[in-house]
Amino acid sequence: MTHAKDPRLSAEQLTVETLSAVDTEVAVLGSKSYTNRAIAIASLAAEPTRVQGALLSDDTVYFSRGVEQFGHVTVDIDHETNTINVTPTGQPMRAPEEDIFVGGAGTPLRFLISLAGLAEGTTTITGNARMQERPMGDLLAALGPLGVEALAVRGNGSPPVRVTGGSYRGGATRISGAVSSQFTSSLLISSVKAEQDTEITIVDDLVSKPYVEMTLASLAAAGIRVERDGYTKFTVPAGQSFRGGEVVVEPDASGMSYFLAAAAILGGRVTIPGIGSGSHQGDVGLVDVLVRMGAHADVTDSAITLKGGPLRGIDVDMEAMPDVVPTLAIVAAFADGPTRITNIASLRVKECDRIAAVTTELRKMGIEVDEYDDAMTIHGGTPHGATIDTYDDHRIAMTFAIAGLRTEGVVIKDPGCVAKSFPTFWQVLDTLREAQ
Numbered sequence: 089m090t091h092a093k094d095p096r097l098s099a100e101q102l103t104v105e106t107l108s109a110v111d112t113e114v115a116v117l118g119s120k121s122y123t124n125r126a127i128a129i130a131s132l133a134a135e136p137t138r139v140q141g142a143l144l145s146d147d148t149v150y151f152s153r154g155v156e157q158f159g160h161v162t163v164d165i166d167h168e169t170n171t172i173n174v175t176p177t178g179q180p181m182r183a184p185e186e187d188i189f190v191g192g193a194g195t196p197l198r199f200l201i202s203l204a205g206l207a208e209g210t211t212t213i214t215g216n217a218r219m220q221e222r223p224m225g226d227l228l229a230a231l232g233p234l235g236v237e238a239l240a241v242r243g244n245g246s247p248p249v250r251v252t253g254g255s256y257r258g259g260a261t262r263i264s265g266a267v268s269s270q271f272t273s274s275l276l277i278s279s280v281k282a283e284q285d286t287e288i289t290i291v292d293d294l295v296s297k298p299y300v301e302m303t304l305a306s307l308a309a310a311g312i313r314v315e316r317d318g319y320t321k322f323t324v325p326a327g328q329s330f331r332g333g334e335v336v337v338e339p340d341a342s343g344m345s346y347f348l349a350a351a352a353i354l355g356g357r358v359t360i361p362g363i364g365s366g367s368h369q370g371d372v373g374l375v376d377v378l379v380r381m382g383a384h385a386d387v388t389d390s391a392i393t394l395k396g397g398p399l400r401g402i403d404v405d406m407e408a409m410p411d412v413v414p415t416l417a418i419v420a421a422f423a424d425g426p427t428r429i430t431n432i433a434s435l436r437v438k439e440c441d442r443i444a445a446v447t448t449e450l451r452k453m454g455i456e457v458d459e460y461d462d463a464m465t466i467h468g469g470t471p472h473g474a475t476i477d478t479y480d481d482h483r484i485a486m487t488f489a490i491a492g493l494r495t496e497g498v499v500i501k502d503p504g505c506v507a508k509s510f511p512t513f514w515q516v517l518d519t520l521r522e523a524q
């Protein structure tokens with residue numbers, strides 16, 4: 089599925105051309121996570137919602153089509169204006185006869201599992217081959233005590249999953265925080281429509297905490313109150329109504345990371361307008377990490393500017409920002425000394441095993457990497473060109489494209505996989521070249 093008329097999205101491979109220092113402003117597409125939250129929340133509102141600045145990409149289009157299959161809303165996507173309009177049809181939520189297919193969209197699949205708990209009947213949700221390996225078991229188990237029967241069809245905790253809804257009672261449940269924060273976010277959103285109050289106890293330390301903050305911020309913006317005890321217990325009072333209306337999505341911090349990395353390794357400066365110090369997106373934290381490595385930053389409430397400088401390796405815990413670990417790894421490959429990236433076990437269950445992928449591909453470029461179960465150490469040096477396998481993983485493609493701006497001979501296989509979260513990535517990368 090592609091949305092932009094960029095022939096590179098269907099190319100077998102693409103050679104990245106090198107650049108010298110950059111000095112430009114880059115317009116990044118809307119946040120994937122906020123767009124997904126807006127779609128889920130809008131689908132439960134009694135009034136229409138207009139989501140502006142939305143990310144229109146494979147993931148958000150799959151999610152929109154998936155939500156529509158319940159029959160209670162229509163979701164119109166306007167590619168000209170980057171707007172998603174969600175309108176109630178007046179019909180109740182009903183399990184669709186056809187399976188819901190979401191490709192490789194993890195967050196949408198996890199959100200749809202709990203949403204299906206609100207739909208009368210049995211919904212089957214599935215995705216592509218990698219999606220059928222990604223973990224859902226904790227979420228399926230947590231729905232049981234709330235009155236929703238949810239199971240993995242093959243009994244392996246992964247999609248396809250079958251959810252029998254219509255009796256989302258609420259009450260008390262427990263969920264592990266160790267594998268994915270998306271389980272907690274999913275429960276928080278759908279439990280608003282449970283018959284009774286829902287108390288969600290998080291067992292094990294919660295990973296990717298900023299994403300739960302984003303969920304709570306999106307819920308609050310829709311008029312929903314959630315009580316909390318840190319990251320250990322959330323109570324969602326029943327009987328609340330989601331507000332519709334206008335939602336404005338800020339630029340995507342993970343998408344931004346590639347252009348900050350470009351400034352860090354090429355020198356010069358890149359400014360990203362529309363996102364700043366007030367953002368709840370955890371991936372904005374990469375700015376501080378790059379500053380610790382030697383870059384300079386100017387963060388206001390409406391823009392982020394990153395300026396390159398001599399880079400040195402650091403030790404950094406990246407549990408709160410898993411999606412920008414590949415980006416950081418690339419910057420580390422050009423830094424002086426080792427960079428130890430810790431607490432990143434969740435990377436092994438993303439679109440690919442990202443610890444293994446980054447290790448393998450950086451080694452191809454002549455960079456020494458020590459790989460651990462939940463960490464990696466990148467020994468900075470002078471990477472050389474290589475043909476990069478991207479494992480159908482948008483972040484591996486975008487990350488190594490940035491290395492190719494500095495290193496001759498970087499060839500990215502399957503450049504179209506960026507369409508998962510950033511279908512205009514190659515066009516936006518062109519704007520760096522045009523600005524030289």
Ligand SMILES: O=C(O)C1=C[C@@H](OP(=O)(O)O)[C@@H](O)[C@H](O)C1
Nearest residue numbers: 121195268269270296299410434
């Ligand atoms: O809730 C979200 O929007 C997301 C949560 C994160 O997943 P985990 O909580 O599984 O780390 C992140 O990797 C993903 O891209 C988006």
Ligand SMILES: C=C(OP(=O)(O)O)C(=O)O
Nearest residue numbers: 192193194195411438439
């Ligand atoms: C992990 C990601 O997405 P998801 O879990 O939503 O598939 C990502 O976009 O990097």
